[in-house]
Amino acid sequence: MIKLYNYDLSVNCYKQRLMMGILGIDYESIPVDFFPGQEHKSEAFKEVNPLGHIPVIVDGDYTLRDAHAILVYLAAKYDPSGCWYPSDDPELIGELSQWMLFAEGTTNTASAARLHDNLGYAFDIDALRSGAHQLFRVLDEHLWFREREGKDWVCSADHPTIADLAIFPDVMLSEEGGISRLPYPAIRRWTERVRRIEGFTIMPGIQEAASLAI
Amino acid sequence: MTTTVEECTDPVALSLWHPVVAVAELNPQEIQTTLLLGYQISYGLRNDGSLGAARQDQPRVELPVRSRYGYLWVCLGEPRGDVFDIPEAEEADRRTLNAASIMVNTSAPRAVENFLDMGHFPFVHGGFLGVEPHTEVVDYEVTIENSEVWARQCLFYQPQAAASASGGQISEYTYRVPHPYCVMLTKSSPTDPSRQDVIGLFIQVMTQERIRAHNFLSVLDEDSSDTVLKRFQQIIFSQDKPILENQYPKLLPLDPRVEVPIRADKSAIAYRRWLSELGLTYSVIPGDQNSTGQATTGQRSL
Known part of the structure; x- marks a missing residue:
């Protein structure tokens, strides 16, 4: 069984929990005392990941770190439909890689702001918030034009991909870092769609979508 | 953020013991800083195991401190009694x-x-x-x-x-x-x-x-x-x-007419009335003095 070095309040660990929930993968969660224990910085944990951060997965004798790399691996290996990581379509996979790098940006701004506001990390909060707003403006405009084309997701496929899962948690918890989503209506509609993906799982701070009246 | 923070002048809040940090998360001789009631304070653990705290604008004035239940407690004014018992x-x-x-x-x-x-x-x-x-x-x-x-x-x-x-x-x-x-x-x-x-x-x-x-x-x-x-x-x-x-206003209104409670909120009603009787003004919107009920007299059932 896959082991996930996990912290429940981490957005990057949530990305893996989300993917495994959607793909119906059973996994064992190994809780890491990220806060206040700083266990990920301990010598023992550096045996698992010398960079000292989570998540890390262990699948048999294969160990992989970095949230977005793990998403690629899980989708490539465990999604027989090939939808979540469409590696046989060069244009689509190029787009997807572009948005995965975008997600590094949302992690390093919006989610870093959350660490500052929740846990007191000594970051330049004004720079993080304005950086997040710049990215959110780009994403909102992009999603708005997608909707005009009748497309629901970050990439141009007619189904969600790991790019949606990589960006969604950073965006969805942005208010915890003082970054309002009120100015971004297309982002808000997209987060609603993500929350309706079959197999969607929640985390503290992210609720299920309200049930639709029939 | 660089916004100016208003320092507390409420005598009730200033006389309380305030928790500041879990002592187990302090390293000896490391000085940490935080905000308490709008005041920037520094605190730390000395080599001999004792705790210290001071306002940053008055670094030479030692604030009263306590170590109880694993936390450092600091008082910014004249403490009334000790930290509550558990x-x-x-x-x-x-x-x-x-x-x-x-x-x-x-x-x-x-x-x-x-x-x-x-x-x-x-x-x-x-x-x-x-x-x-x-x-x-x-x-x-x-x-x-x-x-x-x-x-x-x-x-x-x-x-x-x-x-x-x-x-x-x-x-x-x-x-x-x-x-x-x-x-x-x-x-x-x-x-x-x-x-x-x-x-x-x-x-x-x-x-x-x-x-x-x-x-x-x-x-x-x-x-x-x-x-x-x-x-x-x-x-x-x-x-x-x-x-x-997402609750607004962020400060708690103590006037019982401002937010309408239900039966399950009995403890909250008592809490708001109790805060009024203590005369607390920091972190609340004080109510109309005439509508907050009578003063505390020993034990009272609601």
Whole structure:
């Protein structure tokens, strides 16, 4: 069984929990005392990941770190439909890689702001918030034009991909870092769609979508 | 942020002991800084194990400090008495720890009221502290005793009441508010039902609308690791966080006509009235003096 070095309040660990929930993968969660224990910085944990951060997965004798790399691996290996990581379509996979790098940006701004506001990390909060707003403006405009084309997701496929899962948690918890989503209506509609993906799982701070009246 | 923060002038808040940090998270000789009631303060652990704290604008004036229940407590004025007692936590065979210190953009009294409220369990903590359709808050008893708010016989169906619980149960809580910004509950321990586990929320009031909530645990649980115990509390608290941050106004209105309570809010009604009687003005919107009821006289049932 896959082991996930996990912290429940981490957005990057949530990305893996989300993917495994959607793909119906059973996994064992190994809780890491990220806060206040700083266990990920301990010598023992550096045996698992010398960079000292989570998540890390262990699948048999294969160990992989970095949230977005793990998403690629899980989708490539465990999604027989090939939808979540469409590696046989060069244009689509190029787009997807572009948005995965975008997600590094949302992690390093919006989610870093959350660490500052929740846990007191000594970051330049004004720079993080304005950086997040710049990215959110780009994403909102992009999603708005997608909707005009009748497309629901970050990439141009007619189904969600790991790019949606990589960006969604950073965006969805942005208010915890003082970054309002009120100015971004297309982002808000997209987060609603993500929350309706079959197999969607929640985390503290992210609720299920309200049930639709029939 | 570089916005100017207003320093507290409320004599009631200034005379209180305020939790500032879990002592176990301090390294000797490392000076840390934080905000308390709008004042920048520095604090630290000396080599001899003693604790110290001072306002940054008055670095030579030592502030009164206490080390109790694993936390450093600081008073910015003249303290009245000691930090409140927690008799259960004094027992030798307990595990006492800080589950987390998490900052939230809300006022301390809003967080205290959320802690007192059982009505939200099935909706916000579904699968843990409550589950639909078990949504009823049955009547419970609220009293003021020794200038503290107590709520007893608080019964609620809980699918997973604690990290160590296996399966649903009707939990009975006793809530206690011994301090305007600190609240705790006791409930019978899953490992020894004749004794009580204690969960507390000791709030550091950074400003009127920003807090650092120190999540205190004192439990009889020899099996769960610290990580598992902390994890459970952190999940619960983080589920509350977005709710708290979306309550407006952030300051708690003490005028009973401003927000309409329901029967399940009995403890919150008593808490607001008690804050009025203490004369607290920091982190609240004080009510009309004529509508806050009579002064505290010993024990009173609601």
